[in-house]
Amino acid sequence: MKILVTGGAGFIASHVVDAYLDAGHEVTVLDDLSKGKKKNVAPKARLVTMDIRDPNLSTLFAQSGFDIVNHHAAQIDVRRSMQDPFFDASVNILGTLRLLECCRTYGARKFIFASSGGAIYGECEKPAQESDELRPESPYGYSKAGAEIYIQFYGKYYHLPYTLLRYANVYGPRQDALGEAGVISIFIGKLLANEPVTIFGTGRQERDYVSVWDVVAANVAALTKGENGIFNIGTQLPASVNALYDKLAKIHGRNVKPVYAPARPGELERSVLNTAAAQQALGWRSVRSLDQGLEETYRFFLEQKPAPAKA
Numbered sequence: 288m289k290i291l292v293t294g295g296a297g298f299i300a301s302h303v304v305d306a307y308l309d310a311g312h313e314v315t316v317l318d319d320l321s322k323g324k325k326k327n328v329a330p331k332a333r334l335v336t337m338d339i340r341d342p343n344l345s346t347l348f349a350q351s352g353f354d355i356v357n358h359h360a361a362q363i364d365v366r367r368s369m370q371d372p373f374f375d376a377s378v379n380i381l382g383t384l385r386l387l388e389c390c391r392t393y394g395a396r397k398f399i400f401a402s403s404g405g406a407i408y409g410e411c412e413k414p415a416q417e418s419d420e421l422r423p424e425s426p427y428g429y430s431k432a433g434a435e436i437y438i439q440f441y442g443k444y445y446h447l448p449y450t451l452l453r454y455a456n457v458y459g460p461r462q463d464a465l466g467e468a469g470v471i472s473i474f475i476g477k478l479l480a481n482e483p484v485t486i487f488g489t490g491r492q493e494r495d496y497v498s499v500w501d502v503v504a505a506n507v508a509a510l511t512k513g514e515n516g517i518f519n520i521g522t523q524l525p526a527s528v529n530a531l532y533d534k535l536a537k538i539h540g541r542n543v544k545p546v547y548a549p550a551r552p553g554e555l556e557r558s559v560l561n562t563a564a565a566q567q568a569l570g571w572r573s574v575r576s577l578d579q580g581l582e583e584t585y586r587f588f589l590e591q592k593p594a595p596a597k598a
């Protein structure tokens with residue numbers, strides 16, 4: 288199949304691209320390289336450096352005849368979304384709309400979307416289910432929820448089949464340790480640099496950390512399954528930030544005490560996803576344990592670490 292993967296030079300989607308290529312598909316990556324890196328894009332994929340909001344997108348669609356669009360490109364920084372909600376909505380809502388219009392006009396057969404369970408359910412007393420009320424706590428959460436609704440509209444009125452994947456906290460190789468999104472890559476980066484790790488709040492806040500390899504498997508399943516469905520993609524197992532730090536410090540082999548700083552405003556106490564629907568409709572469940580996933584991620588960053596400068 289001819290597949291367009293947006294954001295394919297970034298963390299998650301570059302792994303999705305690799306899996307689609309391995310399965311024999313013809314993959315085009317659309318990425319403006321604002322955060323993504325050329326080196327993440329497999330040589331067998333075609334890279335088009337363009338903003339998803341660019342009106343010339345229609346030319347790309349007209350020339351390429353994509354069967355499937357897998358949409359991962361996004362403004363992903365929650366704090367930036369608070370400071371500049373216009374920009375956030377412009378990329379996450381209007382950019383998604385431009386892609387949907389192209390799909391409608393040029394007849395794509397399916398739209399797969401990377402949504403965020405962590406950002407749209409709000410506080411989770413029990414593992415969130417897809418039918419739960421959406422209670423985003425940031426413009427980013429609203430823009431993800433808004434994009435989902437537009438996709439469902441195109442499904443209903445223009446018969447564009449879709450699969451919405453609501454990810455938990457994704458971690459793994461290629462995640463940006465310099466950014467804000469991935470606490471695991473940030474912790475590993477600090478440990479490897481022998482810098483103190485800062486934990487905001489008590490560290491007892493819990494998240495559902497899912498390995499990028501499991502997320503890739505869900506994107507592969509979504510090529511042929513889960514039509515017009517919404518699926519949580521997580522582990523169902525919450526882990527506290529303190530537990531995460533302890534595991535990483537143990538892998539690193541040196542347990543330096545973390546530094547605690549005041550909790551950041553608006554941070555959730557608990558976010559965890561129920562994944563029964565994905566198990567049933569996609570035949571998918573998370574298979575990587577947190578210990579295994581952390582070990583793999585640590586090894587990746589260790590190999591990436593530049594050699595220390597000579598004195």
Ligand SMILES: NC(=O)c1ccc[n+]([C@@H]2O[C@H](COP(=O)([O-])OP(=O)(O)OC[C@H]3O[C@@H](n4cnc5c(N)ncnc54)[C@H](O)[C@@H]3O)[C@@H](O)[C@H]2O)c1
Binds near residue numbers: 296456
């Ligand atoms: N990382 C997580 O834990 C997580 C959780 C839930 C959902 N998601 C979603 O998964 C997707 C990928 O996230 P990621 O963590 O890999 O982030 P990432 O920043 O590594 O990847 C996003 C990619 O999109 C590109 N991009 C950004 N704006 C663009 C634009 N206007 N036009 C074209 N390309 C653009 C960036 O250059 C980057 O390569 C996002 O949609 C994000 O909302 C991620």
